[in-house]
Amino acid sequence: MVVALLVAHNVYLWGVQKIAPDTDIMALLPAQQRDPVLQQAFTHMVDAAQQRVIVLIGANDWQQAKAAANAYSAVIAKHADVLSLGSPITDQDQTQALTLAQQNHLSLLTATQKKALREQPASHWVETALQQLYSPFSGPKLGAWQDDPFGIFSGWVQARAQETPVRPRDGHLFVEYQGRPYVLLMMTLQHSAYSMATQQTVLPLLTQASSAAKQVNPLAEVISAGVVLHAGAASSQASSEMSTIGIGSLIGVILLMWLTFGSLRPIALIVFSIIVGCLGAFSLCWLIFGKVHLLTLVFGASLIGIAQDYGIYFLCSRVGADKSLNSLQLLRQLMPGLSLTLTAALIGYIGLVLTPFPGLRQMAIFSVIGLSFAWLTVVFCFPVLIQASTLKSSRFANWFGATRRHWPLCRVNRATFITLILFAVLVVTGLSRLQVNDDIRSLQTPPKKLLDDQIKLSKILDAPTPVQFYLVRGVTEEVVLQREEALTQRLDELIAKHIISGYQAMSNWTPSLRTQSANRALVEHGLLSEDGALNSLAKQLGEDASWVDAMRKRALAVPEKTLTPDNFLSTPAAEPLRHLWLGKLQSENGSTYASIVALRGIDSYANLPLLKQSAEHLDGVQWVDKVSEISSVLGHYRQYMGWVLFAAYVAIYLLLFTRYRFAAWRVVISPMLASLTVLALLGWLSQPLQLFHVLALMLILGLGVDYGIFLQEQGEDRHRAAKFAWLTVGLSAFSALLSFGLLALSGTPPLHAFGFTMLVGIAVVWLIAPCFGPDGLK
Template sequence: MIVQRRLALAWALVVCLLVGHNAWLWIGQRIAPNTDILALLPLEKRDPVLQQSFTHMVDSAQQRVVVLVGAREWQAAGQAADAYRQALAPHAGLLAFDAMGDDTQAGWLASLQPHATLLVGAEQERRMRTEPARFWVDDALARLYNAFSGPKLGSFRDDPFGLFAGWAQERAGETPVRPRDGRLFVAGEGREYVLLTYTLKQPAFSLGAQDAAVPLLEQAAAAARRAVPDVEVITAGVVLHAAAAGRQASREIHTIGVGSLVGIVLLTWLTFRTLKPIGLTLVAIGVGFLGALSVCWLLFGQIHLLTLVFGASLIGVAQDYGIYFLCHRLRADPALDSPALLRRLLPSLGLTLLAAVIGYLGLALTPFPGLRHMAVFSALGLVFAWLTVVCWFPRLISADTLEAGWLAQRYRSLVRHWPRLSARPVSMALVLALAAVSLGGWLQLTTNDDIRSLQSSPPGLVQDQIKLGKLLDAPSPVQYFLVRGASAEQVLQREEALKRRLDSLIGARHIAGYQALSNWVPSARAQSERLALVEDKLLRAGGPLTMLAAEIGEDPEWAAVTAAHLRGNAKPMLVDDFLRSAAAEPWRHLWLDAIDDGSAQVHASIVALRGLRYASLPVLAGAADGLDGVQWVDKVGGISAVLGSYRATMAWVVLSAYAVVFAVLFPRYRGRTWRVLAPTAAASVLAVALLGYSGQHLQLFHVLALMLLLGVGVDYGIFMQEESGEGGDAPWLAVGLSAASTILSFGLLALSGTPALQAFGLTMLVGAALVWLFAPCFSVSKESHHATPVLA
């Protein structure tokens, strides 16, 4: 008793330290879990430039809210858009309107004027190389005298041959959006739309921003509909999807979470006639979580969000230690004190911990940092929870604490009538039938690691996003080309080489177009070549400019002054100067600052694609072949490949964990060791087969559930193989109560609207129920127990 009291006090001191350390981390240090999926990749596969490019693309999109206000008539669309803007005007501190109109366009055109002679459209450049001088004279005359000859930017002398105007028209072709009456206009599907864009001033994933911004957007949409009843309002933005996910999570926490808690409390009351056991079990789980977080932070200096989510699965295993002790305390002789009972149960409790830890630590052998962190976190959590049970439960639970409730009294009779596995024909036939059923399901099983299959946004939001993307011809933020170089000039030259290949893909309709900074800032080499081409084909003495002067009655002096003026508008363009101009605002996300990739400073840019078709992804991936510094990036495919790698790796880890656990259990159970693992193995095989029959695709979260199922199921196998003394049905009661708690804790996740949680919960629901059904089938009679040595 003295030793037990000292253990309890010592562990209380440890727990106080853990609580203090966690309080310091969350309140003092304000730690934030890492949410970067690339942090889970093997270190040798991580690419800082690639990571920065994706962050750049995401950051440019996630703070923006894009709204299309459409009606049959332009005037009605403008009226509704004005009502929408007025509703949000008082909240500019949260949602700032991005003004863009005729004045803005004039401003950025003026900023480009000093470089106008160098800005030549691709079609004009081709014509300068192929068309005779007379073509250019006639084209200039048409521009001078014909009001419908095309766009005119500035005076005739600024751009007599329409080179800058042609270039500007090409740039305008990169988007269907046009200025109109001081607004941004786009048309489609029989409607005319006003485009409104807002910048969210708080992080899109902030709960406060979601709670504030989404109701305001809904109020603005309602204001637009009051102004024009038949108006269509299309809204898209990361904050909307984040808010929808938050609302769904909140609903599930209240329904599934509360439902499982109520169920577990009810089970505990029906079994023990007191709620004290559930309080102690939750304390053990909480200490496990706090201890794992503290030690992992000290070891790694950070914690990933997925590690915390996976760590929540500790409840599925850690609760078993407390339940096992409680059930034996309920059935044991009242004269046997709790410390003595614990000493009797310690070998089996130790084996359950060791088997579970081995299962989790199998993840630590993988090359994935994310899985290693999860392994260490889970293993440490189990150790801390186990120690809590060992140190505190004997002091806090005595023989008179528990009273057999209704469930405990009636449950014991079930085990006596449960079928046992034997060599009888009926038993063997049943085994063969289950094997045949499992084989049939496995043959129908397919895999799907596509991250898009885990999307759970409301259909309305997804439809709005798709429709808005089509109307705006917006580029994909997750598929693009990453271009690198030792200097900005090298990056621009490599972009231009890539664009020559992409032009052929536009002709083949694999893409509709592309956005690249070199469209706006040609490389110095391209600028030099274009200036030389303009000089040779248009400005040389006796050339088209001289001929034009004669045609319009001007003297040679006019031609000389005009040529000098055009040369004056050939100031070399630099990337840094352009990025500081107003014209660069929509394109800044395409250029990355110099990045240290570990060996040198690297400059990089992004070439974004419009009108990308899913079927064309293999063709686009091949477009970068042979081009130095050009890399095809398919973030959807990349993350899906990570999930696939995790799934395959985890499958091998699960199989390896079975082998190691068998080796650990063999010294104690000898010939009965297979009976400990068989219920879990059979349940796992059959659960996966049922996925095949139901048409579900195997994915990472199914395999993660199988890993957890091993930790849970081994406990049940050990419980059923242990000698229970006077309380002959205590192991059976422990297995039933643990299985029911696991099903309530995890199985209800099968009702989740989040596909990943649904897959995890469904596997745990089926698996835990099957292990509960199979575990007694592999138990042996009391005589067989004594025939095999119990102690190692």
């Protein structure tokens, strides 16, 4: 009945609901109790970036680039329900975009203009105004000359335009790089970038659009970037690995069972226990979490190497047991060992449950449930379906069981002493060379094409990074803008030193009211006063006092709206900047206002400490480096899990002591020595230690203890029991090596680290466990 319910539930989930595993890599990161405003700021930045797909289409000249871009856009436009394309840029859009700013033009000054107003004589501004009036090369003119005779607003707009190399041209967004023109296409996903359904729809669509562009111009260059591209590549790789690991392990188990028992029934029973374990794990995990991460399934596929241990133990014991003993009686004899193996394995997985990583907790619970269901299947079904007459011992089983006699027993003698000395020297030397690396970037290996496109697009667009920025807070909008201005003064110094290429800040577009008032006063005094540049300009042009009064009134006209963040954000010009303004948020101390200052062109990660220093001693300004923050968390929990591993050894030893008393050390010594071997080998190979190595060491403990228990459990016929206990260990170890060996070949760095550790550790445990058997050290 239970199995039928599990099958029905899985059929409903996959067939009726058509669920898709979660592929959000952020689900693997710690769920931290942290500043809610900071969390909202990061989520705001990430959300603004992850739904965007950016494409650059380049060609040898502008007309070719436009033609290729139009062909690309035509394909995308047919699927607006999946991917929406930005509207073409019109002349009216450009005119309306800066209307509010133009009405407040006296309040907007660049740092250079401020310095000139303070230091330059009136003649400087008269010369500037005459150049604006007569010279065809005086730069872009926004509106009539009378609206901005001294080029104050035009200069401010040009400064703002330097924040991006992108310019409107012929209804498109244009950027030039190394003499080559590109059309910029900005697209927005209508569904989550982490949805596999979205990825399966969008990625072929982008490929089709790229092909259409190249049909128009075979030499067209298409550069694409977006979270959905990376998520799709990771999903494809993980899905492929899940199939490879699961199917490869299953085939390996079937071959081993066939060689051992020469019958299909044991194979079917082993597969049955594994399937029930996987169905139970998936169903209950879905009910508990509401979703299951794809990497949980990849990790869960490796359970085949563990879940089959219980069935193998029962089957090998059935072959080696007295034929007069029925299977239920045999089960009663095996229950102490079976119970110990499950409990010891669960202790290892419980260590994963203790981590603050939601993804890892889900993997641990998936494993605990899967192993428990597989164990229950063996206990409830195997004694009924397998009897003494069902199985026969094969030549392979007899041969392998007899190989145990070739293993030396560990005794107190010179050979043991020399071996321990050599082992200690190798381990100590390896551990002294062991390095650690907790950098989150080392856990991702995107395809080279995606990485190259991302790097080139970042260079061309000089776009800000969403994972390193400044968070600015204050009790009012005015306080936030004033604090931004204090920060940007420091950032201007870093631009001069080429540490960054620029920044994006709301205060660049809507200065604080204090700054606007100061700017206006500076313009009125330097240009519009009785002895200002306007009177000198009138004399040069031969105009009278009435002209001067008319020009002054025109400049001092009261704008319809004051320039504030809220007013500015309602205009078309604010579209690319809306992600910078968080507005009013709820914090632990009540409501607060917050904004983001984003950085462009961070020259080197070595300069991050300088960027952090720029926020020091500035009230309400906080440097946010999500990469370093997550890396430090990984390092913290790597150390934390090391202590969990130590605690697991102690807990398992105490558990084993209740049955084996002072012989319990023989069970735990093998995984302990294997773990030391793995750590030393990492040092010798110059492979840095990561959190996932430590997590694998916990599973080495669980599996290694299983093997020790199998070898310790003896029946009345000690010789025959020892023979088939060794067969159990061999079958189990080879199955685990197949599973985790395939994980070691994974292209996903965390799974590779996990698999490599398990591959070496299990091999070492298998090699040395017989040396500490019950006939060992005396």
